[in-house]
Amino acid sequence: MTHRTTSRLTLQAVLFDMDGTLVDTERLWWEAVEQVADGLGRPLTGADQAEVLGRPVEYTAAWLGGITDAPAEEIAAELHREFADRVRTGIVPRPGALRLLQELVHEGVPTALVTASPRAVADTVLEALGAGHFAVSVTADDTERTKPAPDPYLAACRALGVEPAACVAVEDTQTGVTSAEAAGCAVLAVPSLAPIAPAAGRTVLASLEEVTPARLRAMVAPRELRVMSWNLWYGGTKVDDHREKQLKAIAETGADVVGLQETYGNAAEELAEALRWHHHRAGENLGVISxxxxxxxxxxxxxxFYGGTGVRIRLDGGQEVDVWTAHLDYTPYGPYEAAFDRLPANELIAHEAVRLEQMREILRGIAESATDATPVVLVGDFNAPSHLDRPDVEWPVTKAAEEAGLRDSYREAHPDPVRDPGHTWSPIHGEHEDGSGRPEPQDRIDFVLHRGLRVRDSRTFVSGTPRPWPDVAGNHWPSDHAAVVTTFDVPRAD
Known part of the structure; x- marks a missing residue:
């Protein structure tokens, strides 16, 4: 059975304005209106740009008719003639336009032409640019309302079968920007004559020469990255149908990347194959699926069996993130020594020496492989409590990670360890396994640490209500640890 988690927003199409964006027709349009306006005895000024640039012929004709008392229908016919003549003889692609169109076609990204010009003019431009660059074209003749109404962009999205929010509209005028934003598209503005201010969901660049498909993807790419840390517990083999239950748990969390411990061989490969994801396996115990x-x-x-391994993943839009997974030695186990043996803090800290050296080795690997600008996530079963949870003991393993610049995502989201303990050990062990009836110390020993990201949310995750050990074969949750799932905001690559 193939499992898919919820899809994330990726670039589905790029919708191009024509005049002034792909071809230098804004200048030709201005010259055509200027010619007609001069003939009507009302020369244009810079203050008239809002009534001309990005406007359909009928709008500008009605405006000129209103200020000159000339019939709007006659003005529109003359504007059509003047503009068409100039397009046929003076069309020039904007810098970077043809290269960008070719790259989008090569990468399989659908494109549409969305213009306020009439069909006759648009077809002339399509012929010059190459009609094969566009899957769809929408002109002023194709919708009841044209720009600045959202109708043209909505019509293009319907024709392509795409979501407006997953599209980038490329525009050169405020009128076109208003239309595209009203339709729900992300907007790349490349002003041709009048300036356009940046705004939320809007990127403003000087030229299409600065634009690449990767940059367009980044405009709709998720800024969210959800990372899961999960000890599979002997690969999950203590529970019936463990692989199916693992896949369901990953789907329920909506994770993008899972750092695995206790994989016991092929768990990473098998999970990734079922999810149609990418994977990395290191040794017999560690893996990352993405x-x-x-x-x-x-x-x-x-x-x-103990140690750490990592991968570098590339998000949509080009941002790279390093994700490491770690499993540290479980003995001697500090919470047992604290609860059962009543060891003082200095002895508890001294007994962390093996895990501390394992952590330091992992931190050295992170430092050697990542630049200061590379976001890093380190997940894992550290088999040690956090110094942020127990003020009476400066537990050194998590302290070393903090001193290396890694922050505890769960404790960032839930700073009060009393109110939100975040225990991950153990959802199936309420009593200690030695048969004494002593309560099992509950603790937070699984972590998602990070550098260079912003925590949006973090939580522990256990599905169902697991039965206690040893009656675990039928559990819905196929592990003896709770997972930790953190959602991050990721900075844009550019």
Missing amino acids: RYPITARLGDPDVG
Whole structure:
């Protein structure tokens, strides 16, 4: 069975204005209106740009008719003639336009031409640019209302079968920007004559020469990255139908990347294959699976049962993030020594020496592979509490990670450890396994740490209500740890 998690917004189409955006017709249109206006005895001024640029012929004709008392129908016919003559003889593609169209076609991104010009003019331009660059064209003749109403862009999206929010509209006038934004598109403005101010959901550039398909993808690409840390517990083999239950749990969390521990061989490969994701396996115990492409594998590929491994993933839009997963030695286990043996803080800290060195080795690997500008996520089962949770003990493993610049995402989202303990050990162990009846110390020993990101949310995750050990074979949740799932905001690549 193939499992798919909820799809995220990716670039579905690019919708291009024509006049002044792809071809230098805004100047030709202005000259045509200027010619007609001069003939009517009312020369244009810079203050008239809002009535001319980006406007359909009928709008400008009605405006000129209103201020000159000439019949609007006759003005419109003359504007059509003057503009068409100039287009046929003076059309010039804007810098970068043809290159960008060709790159989008090469990468399989659908494009549409969306213009306030009439069909006759648009077809002349399409012939000059190459009609094969466009899957759809929408002109002033094709919708009841044209720009600045949203109708032309909505019509283009319907014709392409795409969502406006997953499209970038490329415009050169405020009129066109208003139309595209009203339709719900992200907007790339490349002003031709009049300036356009940046705004939320709007990018303003000087030229199409600065634009690439990757940059357009970044405008609609998710700024969200959801990372999950999960100890699979002997690969999940203690629970019936464990692989199916693991896949369902990943789907329920909506994770984009999962750092795995206790994979016991092929878990990463099998999960990634079922999800149609990418994967990395290191040794017999560690793995990372990712919906995003893995561009590099980091750390020792033959790491032992304990240690760390990492990958570099590339998000839509080009931003790269390093994601590491770690599993640290479980013995001696500090919470047992604190609860059962009543060891003082200095001895508890001293007994963390093995895990501390394992963490330091992982941190060295992170430092060697990532620049200061590279966002980093380190997840894992550290088998140690956090110094942020127990003020009486300065637990050194998480402290070392903090000193290396990594922040605890769960504690950022939930700063009060009393109100939100975030225990991950253990959803199936309420009593200690030795049969004494002693309560099992509950603690937060699984983490999602980060550098260079912003935490939107973090939570622990367990599906269903697991039965306690040893009656676990029928559990819906196939692990003895809770997972940790953190949603990050990711900075744009550019």
